[in-house]
Amino acid sequence: MEEYKIVYRGGEGEIVEKKSRFIATVCPVNTEEEALLFIEKTKKKYWDARHNCHAFVIGERNELSRCSDDGEPSGTAGKPMLDVLLGNGLHNVCVVVTRYFGGTLLGTGGLVRAYSKAVQEGLANSLVIEKFLGCKMKIYTDYNGIGKIQYIIGKSQAITVGTEYTDRVTVEILIRKPLFEALFKEIVEATNGKAEIEVGDECWCAVADGEVIVF
Incomplete structure (x- = not known):
């Protein structure tokens, strides 16, 4: 590859769905170790949250990608978050979406939309550049x-x-x-x-x- 998009400077974005808060924290990473350290740091920051779901992609051709639902129903958080990163053509980036439960269940489709929207909001507040x-x-x-x-x-x-x-x-x-x-x-x-x-x-x-x- 002779060009690809990366997050040069991370950022945060927040949305609210039926009183549940979804806080997306975006960070550039170059290795799996950096991604795991960032995930752990974010979990400690939001230790009182119900869920801290994550997704990351690493490599010029996205050779490594991982995601986690962190207790949410399977496929409703991590995978949609990863799909947003890949859909935007991003490389070497990790995102954690923290959820503070608001008391109302969102359902499978509602969770997918909320986690996806939160990542998009986080990316909108980050600086994405073409390398x-x-x-x-x-x-x-x-x-x-x-x-x-x-x-x-x-x-x-x-x-x-x-x-x-x-x-x-x-x-x-x-x-x-x-x-x-x-x-x-x-x-x-x-x-x-x-x-x-x-x-x-x-x-x-x-x-x-x-x-x-x-x-």
């Missing part, structure tokens, strides 16, 4: 060529990391791996080979809160 495999490039040009290069970069999906002005102009960018060759060729042809291009390493990166993140 992609990119290539680093440094482009060196004279001042006459910078306008043309900036135009090419601007209409591509490249991310400008920085620009330095000295006796020449240096532009550092990140470009998605599948788009690298086409951009490289376009810059060479547009500048008649006058621009010097330094190709860096491949890296996983993303944009969060307007900032470039390199993993």
Whole structure:
């Protein structure tokens, strides 16, 4: 895979169904151990709740996925929660939904809807980003060529990391791996080979809160 979605910053969301409170707590995780520690921490925080159901997916291809109904009727909590994570195309994330029972039974369908809705609410209050495999490039040009290069970069999906002005102009960018060759060729042809291009390493990166993140 060359791109996938992750939760960069977790959050919480709460819904109320027939006086039962459902509190979803979302957290990014990279290993099963991290997920289990987060689940245990959340259970301790909400120690007085009737249920603390969970679901998590780990791996670039979701190689590991687990869920638990934690005492709710089988298939009414953990599986619907996991389905929301998978349905949103998320990776490396864990969610715990805490239920404070309100005295009214919701029935099988009502529980499925409530747990699913709680996870969606938790995700809505989290920061989800797209992590992609990119290539680093440094482009060196004279001042006459910078306008043309900036135009090419601007209409591509490249991310400008920085620009330095000295006796020449240096532009550092990140470009998605599948788009690298086409951009490289376009810059060479547009500048008649006058621009010097330094190709860096491949890296996983993303944009969060307007900032470039390199993993």
